[in-house]
Amino acid sequence: MNIVILGAGQAAASLAAKLRALGHDGGIAIIGDEPAPPYQRPPLSKAYLLGEMGLDRLTLRAPEWWDEQGIALHLGERATRIDRDRRVVATGRGEYPYDQLVLTLGAAPRRLPATMGGDLTGVHVVRNLADIAGVQPALVAGRRLVVIGGGYIGLEAAAVARKLGLEVTLVEAAPRILGRVAAPETADMIRALHRAHGVGIVEGTGIARITGETAADGVELADGRRLSADLVICGIGIAPETALAEAAGLAIDNGIAVDALGRTSDPAIWAAGDCASFPVTGGRLRLESVGNAIDMAEAVAANMLGADAAYVPKPWFWSDQFDAKLQIAGLNLDYDRVVTRPAANGGSVWYYRDGRLIAVDALNDARAYMIGKRLIEAGRSPSPEAVAEAVELKALMA
Incomplete structure (x- = not known):
């Protein structure tokens, strides 16, 4: 064959x-x-x-x-x-x-149309080696970067640029960052992380267009404000x-x-x-x-080759931003309740649907991630109250 x-x-x-x-x-x-x-x-x-x-x-x-x-x-x-x-x-x-x-x-990667300045020099996406080769030389300390999109790709690019010494502003059209993929509690932790590192975050405001004759020199927001920029990264999915x-x-x-x-x-x-x-x-x-x-x-x-076995996903994800690691187990689709647990420099968010544990976000909390992942994959579901009150997370495995 x-x-x-x-x-x-x-x-x-x-x-x-x-x-x-x-x-x-x-x-x-x-x-x-x-x-x-x-x-x-x-x-x-x-x-x-x-x-x-x-x-x-x-x-x-x-x-x-x-x-x-x-x-x-x-x-x-x-x-x-x-x-x-x-x-x-x-x-x-x-x-x-x-x-x-x-x-x-x-x-x-989704791109902005030419009518919005998506084809100007200095407008980048981050998806493959050629994209990185195009944007890397432009990431020079002191330059001004506007990141469009507050999902994981946009946030990761913002974190890298800030670590390299650029002035960074991130713009998200939805009411908050990570609106499609994470609870407000997770978004709050990530937003605080970025602001602590000097990233400007504008939420609930769309993009009117990227400005410039042939090269990007700014981003005009839907509310009329204009952000000056030496380069733009689009992280819009x-x-x-x-x-x-x-x-x-x-x-x-x-x-x-x-x-x-x-x-x-x-x-x-x-x-x-x-x-x-x-x-x-x-x-x-x-x-x-x-x-x-x-x-x-x-x-x-x-x-x-003939196994004839249905694919059953065991979802897990991660995102590195600054010196923080966000680890995700499960899928939080249609969740109706969350429980949060603080941890040093982060914490965890536990998602429930109809009283059943379906996902965990853990920022700088590898133990919460590992235990949550094991519970979800085993089909086990401690109550929200048990998660909130547990002194030691491993007790949830008992």
Whole structure:
């Protein structure tokens, strides 16, 4: 069986490695449009952007590993079409036949339109190596940066820039930072962290446009105020890469729609990672995280070889900002109650839905994260009162 994997990120690397570990001895080819072999994305907006991590530590496998495993890497090569009838992927350099195809295409950063100044020089996004190569030289102490977007990418970029000595203002159109992904209690801790490090935060105010003739020189807010800027970073979310799948006639629903096994509407095509949405109780879910990219890719690899086992996510996330680490276990969807526990330089937020523990945010509190993660994955749920009153968190495991 000849397997082609489209997309060369974390999910692709994990899937290829799992196929070989499970004994697949047929062809495996990975096609990616970036020139670099599969690498980690999370450090891009953290240690790599700071200059604390080199490309050698960013890459997921040593160069010789791919040859040893008999996995062909076709890098710097953009796929242009999937011919489902002929079972062929076309690229700018030729055609690749497949028996089974896997789409691990990831996601692309959302950009402001040109009418809002999104195409001006000095306006950046932070998603891949080329983005970092573009923004890194501009991160010079004393310069003025405006970050648009108060999600994790925007906050991480703001933290890096502030550590490098830039004047940083972050603007969030929603009433508060982390509005879609975290409780107000978590947002309060993160906001306090940033303000303590000198980041200006403007919430509840949208962007009218980025100003400048050919290069960005400021950001005009919806309320008429103007922030001067030498550069702008847009952290306004990502969108799943679905164009190829859509053009091929595959089902799309908040990403490339797959069944519980990871198979698309074409039985010869699978999908995993940021680009794929899978069924859960009450609807479909798409997870943007390293953990999901690895776990779902490995589950798809096993199912391609006949495991026939539904993918059950065990979500976990993290975000490094300044010298603080935020760790997240579970999914806080539709939570109706939170319990907070203070800790040195941070604390934890425990999310409940219908009296059941569903997620934990832990800032500088690894113990709370580890115990919360174990409880959630084991399906155990101490009462909110027990969490609030416990002197020692490990007592909750009893």
